[in-house]
Amino acid sequence: MSAAWTYVCASEELLPGEMKTAFDDVTGAPIVVFNLDGELYALEDQCTHEEFELSSGSIDPVEGSIECVLHGARFDVRDGRALCAPAYTAVPKFPVKRENGGIWARDDRD
Template structure:
């Protein structure tokens, strides 16, 4: 597990309804960070159904979901759980914080 936080962007560069992708500096994992009405959430940028980046899909802030463009699997951005087939497994959820005017995240898996 990494204790190093990865800078995503300046806080003002991730507005409500937007998402940004960063790569964990230690593990190299792609992480997509969402701004949902001022609350920040981070998921692995990888569909659990088929290894494809979620950030290519549609983020729906009203439903708090991201839909994989490849096969239509949807995930709750708040906890990573799969909401419909063809995905059944959740997507990894990561911590995210606001600090020193920036948005930060990290891959905290063992």
């Protein structure tokens, strides 16, 4: 397992209510990072219902959720859990940090 972090964007490029995407430098996993009221959360950028990118969907900053545009599955951006059908499996959550003026995330799965 690698401890390499992937640079996502400069801190000022990710404002509250916004999201940015990146690909893990080591595993190639798609990552989407959310800014929810100044707190950062990172999930795999893939709906667990039908392997479609979540970042194409819309974020609800009040509920703290992202909705997949394909079939309307919603996930909690804080922990990845599925909030409604047709998705029942949580989206993997990844570590995210602010460092050296940037936002970094990584796929920490074995």
